[in-house]
Amino acid sequence: MSLSSTELDILGIDSHTFKDLEIFECDTGDASLFDFCNRTRSIGGAVVLRRRMQSPWASAERIEATQQAIRFITAQRSHFRTMPSVYAVEGTQDYLQEILPNLDFRNRLEFALGSFQVWANQDSHYFSIVRGAQAACRLIRALRAFAALAPLKNAPGELEPLLRQLRALLSRPNFRMVPDFDVGTWGTWKMLKLDQMLRVKEKETLSRLLALNYELDALVSMADANGEHGFVMPEVCAGPLRANADGLYHPYVTNPIANPVSLNQQHRILFLTGPNMAGKTTYLRAFATALYLAHLGMGVPAQRFQFVPVQWLFSSISLTDDLRRGVSYFRAEALRVKAVAEAVARGDRVLALMDEPFKGTNVKDAFEASLAILERFSSRENCLFMFSSHLIELSDHLQRLNNQVDCRYFEAAESGDRLHFDYRLRPGISDQRLGMRVLREEGIFHLLDKPSCPAPEVSQTTL
Template structure:
């Protein structure tokens, strides 16, 4: 269908429907004739627009009729079936039989004006709905092509308690990404994620959020397998900003985001929330206390799932008795004096602290101490980051 109906053809039909063009609109034969004569002889631009629009519309209708005549469509399944049924009904109107099988550019003005009257008056609503269906088919075909091309998995809707089960999950924007698993259920509804900078925490959280969102749309997910019980709300707190005009600091923005999540939970919605190092906009003591208070409360919320990354590994000591919290981490290794990352998710809590080491690798302290000249060449960490398969 899309070879016969390139995008510009369908777009021009919509332009034709929306454009203000003079035409023959009267029902009285004499008035109709006078209108048509006036447009034909005195308004050449309008007439050429009508001819072009009629020709494109006829091409679309002919192409759709050929498409619907394919025997393969009888075996169609899923979301496309009701769309096909509606399209078949729309193409069953009597005026469709008036569509010529050849190009209309050389047809008589009488025929052109007659078709224009049908397309822009009598069947205008039908034509616009047909275009909407074509757009829906286009979107579904594009999604199917992307799913096949990238090897995405069709998500499986599960029964029972709210949960997510995924294997081979990756971020769709990364080439040769390292796959990981995710499992959250009502026994362990909170994931406490730790690890050093650049080890992959943020990318993992984004991958989970993207997959969950795509799964709720019913389209392919970048994973080998993805099963889930549908939720009512999906929230993220990853890339927040302050707002100087509204007088909202970064920490206030974090607090407001948590409030939105809390309000949704209090309203009885099933919620999935993905939070990347929340409360980093305040001092360590307040960040620790706030994180602990929020995590303890998240752990009690049934029919909800939470992913919570943090550098505050001391939180684990306070959450040791909280059974609804699972712990996973990423690591960094030192090879030849350089940091290396494998981006593999591991159980437990990381105790690695590499912030100072990264500054040392970048030569920050040497530059400040005056023991190293500024080097315009690429730093070690930058070289490593440019080749890695995941990032934070």
């Protein structure tokens, strides 16, 4: 099945990867990445931001257009503060959705009689009409002033078509009825004529104005999140697939230790080892989160980030079995690898991250499965992989994979009574085995070696 140009522009990212990266929800109840980036002022703006985060860009052209818009907004932030108020936006939205009487009468006498009836017998409706029309006029006036700002005449990227459409809609002849002052003092007849124009004749136009305002609200939110979190705008590159970063960190970590990333067609696989708690999973999530943000057109948590856009981003970190469907943990792992393999087999540009795969089976099967997958991944051009594992025995076999595997590790310092982690990425493969030490440090053996205390006797009287 062929894909449309729009579909080709969208990054493939499935529900499991959304869950792994905590894009919209977090199992611990903490803020999601959406919450982390959401600085919108309106409900509609938040809806647009969510839609953007559900469908990141996959094409360099689209990503760069968003980047240009965000850079411009950041540089001209004071002008974007003149956008319509929340009151005007939400008031107009309610006005268009509320069920109110329509006085769309061509006959002047019938319109006059209908106007009197609304005013005399349906005062609650009349005041809703007045309140809604005032909000819509405030929206139009604010957008007029905003779109006319001189610095916005040459706005780049995504902003250019948004502002062009905004100006075209605001220039419609009917909107000449909207004065440059508040309409609260207008009489009943004049106010209902204004309502007829806004809510009947130009309802679709008002809805479109709101939609454009929501798009702008979402872009401003992305720019504000960049500034608030100190994100750096990445460089979008052309050519064979690669991703390079200096000073990469996970945005959720307090006082993070930054690390580099280097994936390219000479080293398509990063093979990551090290003991538990040393930082492997956080490193994988940090890179995947940065790449995801880069495909949104946003900045990333790094000192420098360069990438060639991919078509699919897969993460396999927090797999679980599925009792209801009869899917064991190992089968869930196999299905996850299959999803990656299908995208690779189609010839798509894929970046996949796998955190300790095949731990749902015995060590021998896990070793053979890992090696077989790594051998095949290493031969696929225009695809990149991160693969963490405790199977350090794989190191003897990785050297024959045409140097496509770059081995890195995290380690723990074992001096003193407790383990210490510096979370710094090092070249090579870790041979640390700390499982027994962790169990001892947690006092587990001490608890199990203690003689059991006999259960207290319960007297017959107590019973």
